[in-house]
Amino acid sequence: MTCVASCPVEDCLTVTRKGKGSLSPYLIPLVGLGTIYLLWGVARLTGHWHTSLSLSDLSEVYQVAASLVHP
Known part of the structure; x- marks a missing residue:
């Protein structure tokens, strides 16, 4: 979510529905x-x-x- 907040281009990284406005990125x-x-x-x-x-x-x-490791 930090990439959405720090993107320099306004509304570049948005979640949208077809023909509708943008939704909160936290919705996904x-x-x-x-x-x-x-x-x-x-x-x-x-x-x-x-x-x-x-x-x-x-x-x-x-x-x-916490002490288990993946082989």
Whole structure:
């Protein structure tokens, strides 16, 4: 988002819809995250989101996550 804020040309990096005015550049990530959370919530409510991990297992994984490296 810093590239949008620091662009020297006015309205050069904008999000637009066909035939409409420009939208906030923050709208794209908000819509993306909103869609992910909406789908996750629907999956939870309909019983399609299952995990065999307990909260204590997840807690242990999150505690060591910072020390994990990609091979």
